[in-house]
Amino acid sequence: MLSQKTIDIVKSTAPVLEQHGKTITTVFYKNMFAAHPELLNIFNHANQSKGRQQTALANTVYAAAANIDNLGAIIPAVIQIAHKHRSLGVEKEHYPIVGYHLLGAIKEVLGDAATPEIIEAWGEAYEVIADAFIGIEEDMYDKAAEVDGGWRTFKEFVIVDKVTESDVITSFYLKPADDEQLPTYEPGQYITIRFRIPGEQYTINRQYSLSQAPGKDTFRISVKREDEFAPNGKASVHLYQHMNIGDTIEVSAPAGDFYLNTESSSPVTLISGGVGITPMMAMYETIASNSPERPVAFLHSARTRKHQAFNDVLRSMTGSLANATYEVLYSEEGDGFINREFLAKHVVEGSDIYVCGPTPFMQAVISALHDIGVTEDKIHFEFFGPKEELELQHA
Template sequence: MLSQGTRDIVKSTAPVLAEHGTKITSVFYRNMFAAHPELLNIFNHANQAQGRQQAALANTVYAAAVHIDNLENILPAVVQIAHKHVSLGIKAEHYPIVGEHLLEAIKEVLGDAATDDILGAWAEAYGVIADAFISVEANMYKESREQENGWNFFKSFTVSRKVKESDTITSFYLKPADGTNVPEYKPGQFISIRVSIPGEKYTMIRQYSLSQAPKPDEFRISVKREADKDPNGVVSIFLHERVNEGDIVEVSAPAGEFVLDAAKTTPVAFISGGVGITPMMSMLETVATATPDRPTVFLHAARNEALAAFRSDVEKHAASMSNVKNKTFYSDEPNSFISRKVLEEFVDTTGEVYVCGPVPFMESIIRELRAMGMKEDQIHHEFFGPAMQIENG
């Protein structure tokens, strides 16, 4: 427990963090990587170059200051981020490194304003927050390794099949290289892929949603090939162009909390944009298999037909269901988008909705669903990107 004095000091720094947070976290990452370049094997370099990670961490530090009296308010964020950490192989020994360089960055940026009392309070607060992460992640690691066919960190998988789903999305079917089966996972979860790319000094890790319902012997991920000039595209281009059937990649155990409650039979809607369709495919297939009478809506937005993946799979699953509506919208066509009118026509507001896609798309859909009267606990969404702490995105 933090003393009242410590909480008061931390709260008093919130305005300063709001103003200087990104500068502090930029200095933090610069200094930490200089002292520990091995951590570049974990971090998403593109997020660093674009400043996304720095901004995400700054927002998190600010949130911790604001909620220091009731840290349980940020527990949902802790759990969400812990899933990412576990998929990246973050260990307890990383946290003291982060704490040391975060405090150094606060001192460097704020100068004399960072008094011993402020630094001491933040050291104490960071220790409590780090312990929460370490505890949550330790339980996740334990659960992962103790489940049937489970493991921690990374394991070698063979690419058994490579299937083109659209002009930009290709599926990779992955089987354990040692011939064992894969662990059970929840529809909507993701895995991390770690690759060593010729010419790159450090390994690179990216998370990809599992895009089919659980199978006993394989995973499937479906990867969008990003543009050549997009700094986020290094791994996707490597997978598309240089990873072939029979090749080996390293894979983490499934993680993530954007998951379908497969036991429910109440109305459900899946709404996706672009590559956000990938976790929805796992969810839709699960409903089609486990609860085919469940009232289901599947809405997807793509730029055009050539970029719309899984159309035949969606139709196949829908054919096995008794109460399903599905429609694809192509933004290249006039007036073809998922509007408020479309949502009111298709979505049963007494049920649940799962949303995944580009941030502006999700913001628009969620805003309209709320305006239609849906509550927070009815709307589930997945954001692909950096969040906080040692996080890849």
Template structure:
């Protein structure tokens, strides 16, 4: 529990954190990696280079400041970030290191404005927040380890098959190298893949949605190949160009909170853009298998037909469903976007909607779903990037 005085001090720093948060977190990461370069084996280098991780952390710290009177308000974010941390292999012993460097960065950036009282208050608050993360993640690790065929951290997998789905998306079918099965997962979850690319000093970790419904003996991830000069494309290009059937990869157990609610029977819509189709494939297959009578809409936006993945698979699943609408639009063609009118025509606002894709696409889809009358808590979405980095 934090004292009223501590909470008052923390709240008073919110405006400063809103203005200077990214500067503080940028300096924090610089300090952290100077002192603990081994943590570069965990953090996404591309997100660091582009400033996305710094922005995400600044938003998290600011959210803690404004909700310090009721930290339960940030628990959904703690759980979402906790899933990401567990998939990366973050450990309890990392938190004191992070806390020490965050406070030092705060003092360094704010100078005399960061009084001893403010630093002590944030030290106390960080301790409470860190304990929440450690507790949540400990429970997740225990649950992951205890499930059938479960493990924690990373495990060796063999690429059983490599299948090109479109001009830019390729699927990798992964089987445990030890011949065991994989744990059951909920459609929409992701795994982390860890690689050590020749010539690189540190391992790189990326999260990829599981793109098929749960199977007992394998995972499938479907990876978009980014441009060669895109910092986000280092791992995807390595997978596309260097990893073939028979190759080895390390993977985490499934994680993530963007999942299909399989208890619902109301109408459901899957709305995706680009590689955002990958978690939708898992969800759509699950509905086709377990609830073929459920009214279902699948809307997808791709750049053009050559970049449109999984069209045949979706049509195959749809054949066994009783009430399904499937439509794809191509942005390279006139009127090639998912519009308000198309949503109004195909999506039942009393049902549920799952949205995934590039940020501008998602922002537009979420806004238009609200505009056709869908309640906020019926709209579910996933964002590819650091937690807390999703625009409202």
């Protein structure tokens, strides 16, 4: 338990952290990687280069400071981050390293304003916050290893098929190299794949949604090919050009807190943009297999027909369901975008709504959902990468 004095000091720093948070986290990552370059084998280099990881950590540190007297309020955010940590292989021994460099970055950025009293208070607070993360993540590691077919961190898989789904999306079917059964997972969850690119010093880690329902003898990920010069293009280009049937890759156990509620029979609306279709495929296929009477709408936006993956499969599944609709808009072919009017027409009344796609897409869609009266508790969304703040616009 933290003393009231420590709580008061930490809460008093919240406005400063809100103002200088990203500067602090940028310095933190720079210093930590300089001292411990081996950690670059864990972190996503693309998210670092784009500044997304720094922003996400800054938001987390600020939330922790603002809620230090009620850390239960940030448990949902902690759980979401813990899923990502578990899928990347972050272990309890990493936390002292993080704490040392985070406190050092606060001192470096704030200078004399970061008094010994403030640094000491933050050191105590960090221990409490780190213990919360460690406890949740250890439980996740144990559960991942204990389920039938499960494992703790990474396991070798073989690529057993590689299928072109569109001009920009290719599916990779992955099977355990030891031929053991696969664990079940929640439709919408993701895995981390880990591999080395010749000439690169550090391991590449990327998280991809599982794009088919559980219960198969393979995992399927469906990867969008990015520009090779983009920060996140290196991994996808290597997968497309150099990873083929028979090649091996390391895979984490499934993780993530964005998934279909399979215990519910309430209506569902799935809304995706671009490669955001991938977790929705797992959800839709699960509904088709397990609860075909459940009302569901699948709403998708793609640039063109050539960019769209799974169109024929979706139309076939929709035809087999009793209460399903499937609508797709091609923005560069004159259909426009998913907007307020489109959603008012096609969202199933009273449904749980799942949204996934590029951040601007989600901002527009979630703002429009609010505008047509959908309450916050009905909207679930997934970021590909570190969680960001959505800047919602309302009519």
